[in-house]
Amino acid sequence: MKLYDLDLSGNCYKIRLFLSLIGQECEIVPVDFLGGAHRQPPLSAMNPFLEIPILVDGELILRDSQAILVYLARKYGGEGWLPTEPGALAQVMEWLMAAENEIARGPNDARLHVKFGVPLDHELALVRTARILDLLEARLARRDWLALGRPTIADIACFPYVALGHEGHAPVGARAHVTDWINRIKALPNFIGMPGL
Amino acid sequence: MKLYDLDLSGNCYKIRLFLSLIGQECEIVPVDFLGGAHRQPPLSAMNPFLEIPILVDGELILRDSQAILVYLARKYGGEGWLPTEPGALAQVMEWLMAAENEIARGPNDARLHVKFGVPLDHELALVRTARILDLLEARLARRDWLALGRPTIADIACFPYVALGHEGHAPVGARAHVTDWINRIKALPNFIGMPGL
Numbered sequence: 001m002k003l004y005d006l007d008l009s010g011n012c013y014k015i016r017l018f019l020s021l022i023g024q025e026c027e028i029v030p031v032d033f034l035g036g037a038h039r040q041p042p043l044s045a046m047n048p049f050l051e052i053p054i055l056v057d058g059e060l061i062l063r064d065s066q067a068i069l070v071y072l073a074r075k076y077g078g079e080g081w082l083p084t085e086p087g088a089l090a091q092v093m094e095w096l097m098a099a100e101n102e103i104a105r106g107p108n109d110a111r112l113h114v115k116f117g118v119p120l121d122h123e124l125a126l127v128r129t130a131r132i133l134d135l136l137e138a139r140l141a142r143r144d145w146l147a148l149g150r151p152t153i154a155d156i157a158c159f160p161y162v163a164l165g166h167e168g169h170a171p172v173g174a175r176a177h178v179t180d181w182i183n184r185i186k187a188l189p190n191f192i193g194m195p196g197l
Numbered sequence: 198m199k200l201y202d203l204d205l206s207g208n209c210y211k212i213r214l215f216l217s218l219i220g221q222e223c224e225i226v227p228v229d230f231l232g233g234a235h236r237q238p239p240l241s242a243m244n245p246f247l248e249i250p251i252l253v254d255g256e257l258i259l260r261d262s263q264a265i266l267v268y269l270a271r272k273y274g275g276e277g278w279l280p281t282e283p284g285a286l287a288q289v290m291e292w293l294m295a296a297e298n299e300i301a302r303g304p305n306d307a308r309l310h311v312k313f314g315v316p317l318d319h320e321l322a323l324v325r326t327a328r329i330l331d332l333l334e335a336r337l338a339r340r341d342w343l344a345l346g347r348p349t350i351a352d353i354a355c356f357p358y359v360a361l362g363h364e365g366h367a368p369v370g371a372r373a374h375v376t377d378w379i380n381r382i383k384a385l386p387n388f389i390g391m392p393g394l
Contacts (some may be wrong), residue, residue, distance in 0.1 A: 048335060048336075049299075049332065062288075064291050064294045066294050067288075067294055070290045071286070074283040075283035075284075085280065086271040087254075087272075089268070090265070091264075093261070093263065093267045097264055097293075100223065101298060104298065115326065116317050121318075135245055165298035183352060
């Protein structure tokens with residue numbers, strides 16, 4: 001199994017983190033992202049969306065960090081990280097979708113602008129960040145983990161860009177329950193960090 | 198089972214469409230969206246993201262159209278629409294994520310601006326629309342369905358806002374393979390339409 005990876009990408013990091021949490025070996029292939037390697041063959045053929053991470057497992061080539069988490073959890077991670085029971089599965093899905101949508105367009109965009117100079121509406125990204133942080137704060141006031149009564153890939157999917165929020169100038173630390181949740185994830189056995197955490 | 202619904206919402210429509218395709222009964226509860234009912238109790242407590250659709254099945258309350266599709270497919274739809282095998286499951290997920298991200302920020306945003314006057318960057322939405330339409334066109338040049346060799350919830354999730362693209366002034370009809378795919382979905386047994394299709 002190979003992961004095409006960038007150390008500064010929160011989307012790549014969530015895959016490395018989950019692999020570590022489940023003790024799964026994987027070859028990490030660094031991608032020259034600033035040099036545009038993801039926009040050229042062979043990577044552009046492996047993922048026409050021109051993004052990383054990309055996971056290769058035998059004949060299978062997968063894009064999108066949330067889809068890759070689902071694959072790894074179902075194949076190597078077991079029921080704990082991604083249940084098959086319809087209601088529990090859907091509750092995990094709700095937060096994978098928040099990672100793909102509200103968190104991507106909030107704290108991820110804010111960080112892209114501040115840290116990497118990507119031209120986008122930083123004010124709008126901060127408004128969206130405040131909104132999803134408030135939603136997370138309210139959710140985590142009543143529970144330890146986002147989707148179920150235990151850590152699932154929902155937490156792993158949402159964690160990186162929330163925990164990296166300060167790099168986009170988002171006041172994540174002002175939310176006590178979000179901060180406690182970040183610390184609970186950092187205390188998981190075999191947790192690994194990334195630059196900025 | 199109850200679906201809190203708006204007839205003009207593509208995200209609500211994809212749930213109604215899938216319910217019809219699998220022959221599942223569900224009470225449709227129209228929401229006074231223009232009157233802001235989704236921002237007030239009881240709906241605001243059922244979905245703090247203040248959006249519809251919302252699905253209620255017994256004790257379970259679910260938000261997000263993609264998560265709801267996953268729930269309905271796993272509980273009532275069978276393996277055909279959403280496989281459990283890890284690789285096939287992840288391939289469906291890739292396109293659920295495209296529905297949640299690239300299609301939402303492309304043709305959905307473009308339509309929100311043109312049809313409902315939502316203040317957003319319509320030019321940017323059209324650029325994103327062209328990009329995801331090109332990706333879909335390339336994908337569908339070599340296959341009939343987005344994720345697997347048969348229709349899955351990946352197709353149902355991506356279909357509405359692509360097929361409604363003209364309402365946001367997106368030139369969907371210029372893509373022959375996308376157009377053929379739209380027509381294949383429209384030919385599925387028990388297909389139902391919505392205003393604008």
